[in-house]
Every structure is written in structure tokens, then in C-alpha cells.
Amino acid sequence: MRPGEATRAGLGRTALAPIVLGVAVILLWQAAVTVFDIKPFILPGPFQIGAQFGDNLQTVAAGMLVTGRNALIGLVIGAILGVxxxxxxxxxxxFDELAAPIVAALAVVPIVALAPVLYTMFGANAETARQIVAGLAVFVPVYFNTFKGLRQVRPVHRDLMQAYAASRWQSTRTVTLPTAKPYVFTGLRIASSLAVISALVAEYFGGPVGGLGRSITSAASSSNYGLAWAYVLGSILLGLLFYCAALGLEKLVSRRPGS
Structure with a gap:
């Protein structure tokens, strides 16, 4: 077998395992719902959820677009500020001594308490509160991971830059930032999912009509549990999309010459 064929075969086996596991879980889930006659308000079957997802695909996609836009804005702003x-x-x-307690406080701010306050500040008809909540959720992991990466430079490299009489910014740009890059992307991958979760949770507590969070609440309140879980499925797909985009960006940057 050629090296390229061996690589493709290995990738195929790697992708096949989670697919088989996912299919097995879905079948066991459906079997449990059927055999034990589990009521939809407790847990609907995956076939019912899939049917509701297909029947309401346009509505689910519209909710994903609203939540995804807020999550994306929060992700970009939070990541830039964190770095x-x-x-x-x-x-x-x-600055480190001043920022440490502030960032630690931001890490434990509950969304359920923050979102209503922000809706009061910026208005119930604005998406600003949801974007701020997503941005705060992103800022913390990006900050901590980037800061950890910036501290990973070997002393010999610092000594070399000092020997060349490099300024602090030159040392940071040529040595420190490239060393910290894997840590930055680790924080970004973590934050990508958190941005979606935070934007979705913030939708539960008010704001404009639209988004997956409000749709889940509306469907559940009308006892349409299959539809509510269809919106949950849309949330999962959106989170995976954000995570895969962050992972793809990391792979793209890592393959660039000089990376």
C-alpha cells in the first residue's frame, strides 16, 4: 500500500469509528424509547426529533443564523481582546497584576444574572446583550491560554534576543507569539463552542424574538417537545460548525510557510 493510500485508509478508519458509535447510540436510544414507552415530555425518540428537524428546517436554520451571528460577533471581539x-x-x-483579579471575576460571572441586566442597559430589542455575553465567555479562555503560551518561551531564546539587542516588541513578535500560537488556538477552539452556548443561554432571558434559545423555550412551553429537541439539534450542529471552523483555521495557519 502506498503512503498516500495508507494515510487515507487511516483517516477513513478514524472517521468511521465515531460514525458507527453515533448510529449505535441513536438506535439504542430509539429502542429504549419504544420498549419502555418513554413519554415525549421526558425524552422524545431520535426519529421523532429528526422528523421535526426536517419538517421545520427553514425555521431551525433561521434560528441558527440569529444565534450564530451573535456568537460569531462575540467570538471575534472576545478573542481579539483576550489576545x-x-x-x-x-x-x-x-497590567498583569491589575488584570488577574478582573479576569478571575469575569470567569465566574453567571450568565443568568448578567443577561437580564444587559437587556435593561441596551434595550430588549437589541442583540447587543447576547453578543456581550458571548464575548465575555470567549475572552476568559482565550486570555488564559494565550497568557500561558506567552510564558512558554525558553530562556535560551530570550537570551539570544537580548544578545541581538532586540526590543521587547521585536522579541514578542519573532519569538514569543510564534511559541504561544498553539495555546492561542487551543483557547480559540474552547471559546468557539462557549460562544454558541453563551449566546443561546442569553436568549432564554429576553431580548428580540429569534434565535435557538427563544425557539426552544417557545416550543417547550407549548408542549411541542419534538420540535424543542429539533432546535437543540440545531444548537449542537451550530456548535460543531464553530468548533470545526476554529480547528480548520488552526490547520490552515499551521500549514503556512514559516508557521
Whole structure:
């Protein structure tokens, strides 16, 4: 077998295992619902959820678009601010000492308490509150992972840059940031899913009509549990889309020359 064929075969086996596991779980789930006569308000069967997902595909897609847009805005803004704050913390000790307790406090802010306050501040008809919630959820893991990566530079590399009389910014740009890149993308992959979850949860507590969170609440309140789970399925797909996009970006950047 040629090396290329061996690689493709290995990738095929790697992709086949989770597919087989997923199909087995779905079949066992459906069998359990049927055999034990589990009521839909407790747990609907996957076939019912799939049917509702297909019948309401346009509505689910519209909700995914609203939630995805808010999550994307929060992801981009939160990631940029997280990287910048981590760089400043690594360069300036005083900034690090000031930022550490603030970031620690942001890490434990409950969305259920923050979202209603932000809706009051920015208005119930604006998407701003949802985007801010998503941005805060993204900021924390990106900041901590980037900051950890910036501290991973070997002393010999720092000594070499000092020997070349490089400025702090030159050392950061040529040595520190490339070393921290894997940590940045680790934080970004974690944050990509958190952005979707946070934007979705924020939709439960008010704001404009639209988005998967409000759709789940509306379907559940009208006892349409299959449809509610169809929106949950849409949320899962959206989270996977964000995660795969972050992973794809990491692979793309890593393959660039000089990366």
C-alpha cells in the first residue's frame, strides 16, 4: 500500500469509528424509547426529533443564523481582546497584576444574572446583550491560554534576543507569539463552542424574538417537545460548525510557510 493510500485508509478508519458509535447510540436510544414507552415530555425518540428537524428546517436554520451571528460577533471581539490583554499582561507586570483579579471575576460571572441586566442597559430589542455575553465567555479562555503560551518561551531564546539587542516588541513578535500560537488556538477552539452556548443561554432571558434559545423555550412551553429537541439539534450542529471552523483555521495557519 502506498503512503498516500495508507494515510487515507487511516483517516477513513478514524472517521468511521465515531460514525458507527453515533448510529449505535441513536438506535439504542430509539429502542429504549419504544420498549419502555418513554413519554415525549421526558425524552422524545431520535426519529421523532429528526422528523421535526426536517419538517421545520427553514425555521431551525433561521434560528441558527440569529444565534450564530451573535456568537460569531462575540467570538471575534472576545478573542481579539483576550489576545491583546494577554500580550499586555506578559509585557507589563503592573497590567498583569491589575488584570488577574478582573479576569478571575469575569470567569465566574453567571450568565443568568448578567443577561437580564444587559437587556435593561441596551434595550430588549437589541442583540447587543447576547453578543456581550458571548464575548465575555470567549475572552476568559482565550486570555488564559494565550497568557500561558506567552510564558512558554525558553530562556535560551530570550537570551539570544537580548544578545541581538532586540526590543521587547521585536522579541514578542519573532519569538514569543510564534511559541504561544498553539495555546492561542487551543483557547480559540474552547471559546468557539462557549460562544454558541453563551449566546443561546442569553436568549432564554429576553431580548428580540429569534434565535435557538427563544425557539426552544417557545416550543417547550407549548408542549411541542419534538420540535424543542429539533432546535437543540440545531444548537449542537451550530456548535460543531464553530468548533470545526476554529480547528480548520488552526490547520490552515499551521500549514503556512514559516508557521
Amino acid at each position: 491583546i490583554a494577554a500580550i499586555l499582561s506578559a509585557l507589563i507586570r503592573l
